[in-house]
Amino acid sequence: GESVGLHLPTLSVQEGDNSIINCAYSNSASDYFIWYKQESGKGPQFIIDIRSNMDKRQGQRVTVLLNKTVKHLSLQIAATQPGDSAVYFCAENFYGGATNKLIFGTGTLLAVQP
Amino acid sequence: EAGVTQSPTHLIKTRGQQATLRCSPISGHTSVYWYQQALGLGLQFLLWYDEGEERNRGNFPPRFSGRQFPNYSSELNVNALELEDSALYLCASLHQGNRVEKLFFGSGTQLSVL
Numbered sequence: 579g580e581s582v583g584l585h586l587p588t589l590s591v592q593e594g595d596n597s598i599i600n601c602a603y604s605n606s607a608s609d610y611f612i613w614y615k616q617e618s619g620k621g622p623q624f625i626i627d628i629r630s631n632m633d634k635r636q637g638q639r640v641t642v643l644l645n646k647t648v649k650h651l652s653l654q655i656a657a658t659q660p661g662d663s664a665v666y667f668c669a670e671n672f673y674g675g676a677t678n679k680l681i682f683g684t685g686t687l688l689a690v691q692p
Numbered sequence: 693e694a695g696v697t698q699s700p701t702h703l704i705k706t707r708g709q710q711a712t713l714r715c716s717p718i719s720g721h722t723s724v725y726w727y728q729q730a731l732g733l734g735l736q737f738l739l740w741y742d743e744g745e746e747r748n749r750g751n752f753p754p755r756f757s758g759r760q761f762p763n764y765s766s767e768l769n770v771n772a773l774e775l776e777d778s779a780l781y782l783c784a785s786l787h788q789g790n791r792v793e794k795l796f797f798g799s800g801t802q803l804s805v806l
Binding site: 586623627667680 | 696732733734735737782784793794795796797798799800
């Protein structure tokens with residue numbers, strides 16, 4: 579994602595709808611991608627990861643899609659719930675590269691409307 | 693099992709003072725990472741400690757320093773505080789295994805410099 583200073587990109591969805599959060603990554607050589615969720619007042623929490631030899635990976639209610647051609651990553655949340663309201667970060671790295679090289683995006687705020 | 697714990701949760705200082713932030717990793721984790729999260733921005737890598745040694749640091753001035761103790765807990769010290777140091781400081785410990793690298797974050801220390 580692009581840095582937008584103090585204003586996070588915001589996605590507002592209705593409870594029960596599906597959410598799609600997008601992320602553009604920067605390094606075509608990155609081969610490991612992670613999504614984190616950060617709730618208010620808490621640290622980021624690991625959601626799901628994907629390696630570059632895959633283009634889709636599913637977890638519980640979440641799916642990550644990877645398009646290496648356009649360097650794009652997305653997180654899909656099915657049947658969005660109020661508890662999904664949080665800031666979502668994508669991160670990229672080389673698998674086996676030092677974790678300090680993990681590059682985080684600026685985040686997207688997901689607001690779930692009841 | 694306890695997660696990553698950080699103290700204090702909030703810290704208020706004035707310009708020129710020094711701040712000390714503390715972190716205890718998850719039991720069995722030897723690597724500790726420090727990140728700065730300014731309001732509305734992503735996570736910026738600060739420091740990485742492993743087995744008591746500083747392994748790498750991000751693009752921050754020398755007044756940001758720290759150490760890791762024999763029990764793998766860590767301190768982050770910020771000297772000569774400036775207003776722009778106001779941010780959430782996150783500590784994370786690293787789990788590696790089975791081709792997965794996961795950072796587990798604490799809830800952070802909110803540092804306010806007045």
